[in-house]
Amino acid sequence: MSSSKKNAFWSSEDIEIFCKLCIEQIEKGNRPANNKRDGWTVIISKFEELTGKKYDKQKIKSKWDNLKEDWKRWRSLLYNETGLGWDSRKKTIDASDKWWESKIQANPKFKAFRMKGIHPDLEVKLNMMFRDTVATRGITWNPAQGLCVDNDMETTQPGIDDIVGSTDENFEDHVDETVVEPTGTQTRKRAPQTSKMQARGKKDKKLNTREELGTQINRLLTVVESRSTTSIASKATSLVGPYEDLIEILDSIPEIVEDENLYFFAISHLKEKIDNRQVFMSLKDNAKKVKYLKYESRKESSLRG
Numbered sequence: 001m002s003s004s005k006k007n008a009f010w011s012s013e014d015i016e017i018f019c020k021l022c023i024e025q026i027e028k029g030n031r032p033a034n035n036k037r038d039g040w041t042v043i044i045s046k047f048e049e050l051t052g053k054k055y056d057k058q059k060i061k062s063k064w065d066n067l068k069e070d071w072k073r074w075r076s077l078l079y080n081e082t083g084l085g086w087d088s089r090k091k092t093i094d095a096s097d098k099w100w101e102s103k104i105q106a107n108p109k110f111k112a113f114r115m116k117g118i119h120p121d122l123e124v125k126l127n128m129m130f131r132d133t134v135a136t137r138g139i140t141w142n143p144a145q146g147l148c149v150d151n152d153m154e155t156t157q158p159g160i161d162d163i164v165g166s167t168d169e170n171f172e173d174h175v176d177e178t179v180v181e182p183t184g185t186q187t188r189k190r191a192p193q194t195s196k197m198q199a200r201g202k203k204d205k206k207l208n209t210r211e212e213l214g215t216q217i218n219r220l221l222t223v224v225e226s227r228s229t230t231s232i233a234s235k236a237t238s239l240v241g242p243y244e245d246l247i248e249i250l251d252s253i254p255e256i257v258e259d260e261n262l263y264f265f266a267i268s269h270l271k272e273k274i275d276n277r278q279v280f281m282s283l284k285d286n287a288k289k290v291k292y293l294k295y296e297s298r299k300e301s302s303l304r305g
Contacts, residue, residue, distance in 0.1 A: 008059045011281060012245050013274075017050050018043070018063060019125040026129065032064055052278050064129075071126040074118045077103060077110050088244075092117030246270055246277065253286045256293065265297050 010018075021043045022032055030039030040057050048054045055063075078084070078093070087094040092113055103110045118126065247267075250256050256263050270277050276296075283289045 008053075008055055008063070010063065013277065014047075014051055014053065015063075015067075015122070016125075018047060018060075019067075019122070019129060021046050022064065023125060023128050032061070050274060052275065067126060068130050070118065071123075071130055073107075073109060074113065074123070076107070077113055086117075086120055091115075091119070246280070249281075249289070253290060255286075255290050262290075262293060262297065265300075266293050269293065269296055269300075 025032060025039040025042060028039075030042070032039045032043065040060065044055065044057060044060055047060070085094040086092075092115065100110075100114050104114070250263060250266055256266060270280055280289060280292060283292055
């Protein structure tokens, strides 16, 4: 059966790998959404190399489109929301039943997020993938500190690197164009200035613009740092990332949980290589999973002598 006819199974780890590969191509100027053949070809090849799964362009592009739709719907759900944390047990945002009922009533498609939301770590990656393709507007939640980020801007605005890399003269021209003059009944007239006064005024303007730039950079750094964490104080023992699914499977199999040596061998073995995890996840029932782990444990013991 061809790869195009098989149903694609995407684990949490598969999605993380896919997002990283897409971001790599975006940073190289090969945004997948632009249908650049080179970008898709590299992603398909590297994804197969890292996961052992061979998906054609149709399936890979379909995943891109689905993630984008989920991301837009997730942002719509959290529009203008603050102070919401992440519930690692429920795998979604920590909100009351009343809050969810109100949101679902407004948009029934939000119901899926009540069972499983988009983890903050994944949301950061999706922002990098899709924010340049959609005009963003509104307020972004921050699960770590309840902070909001104002996103009311068009994506055609220059990035922070463009501003930092510009000359003082160009930067001043940009500031002159964007400064909003105070409104009033009096007409403002430019008085003649000596070269000394002009020089001092130019110096003061440079200091002001640099101070403003410094403030913007600090705000940007604060947002980036806060996005990389989740409610650490209240969720110190929570598990995040692609291994959470594996741990849940191990915890659901009594024979593994009751055998402490087998349990911790399984964790060590599965985190060692992607191939180990793929084999384990591909086994259809728990009995086969247990036999596989015991076999690998005996094999490792025999190698140690």
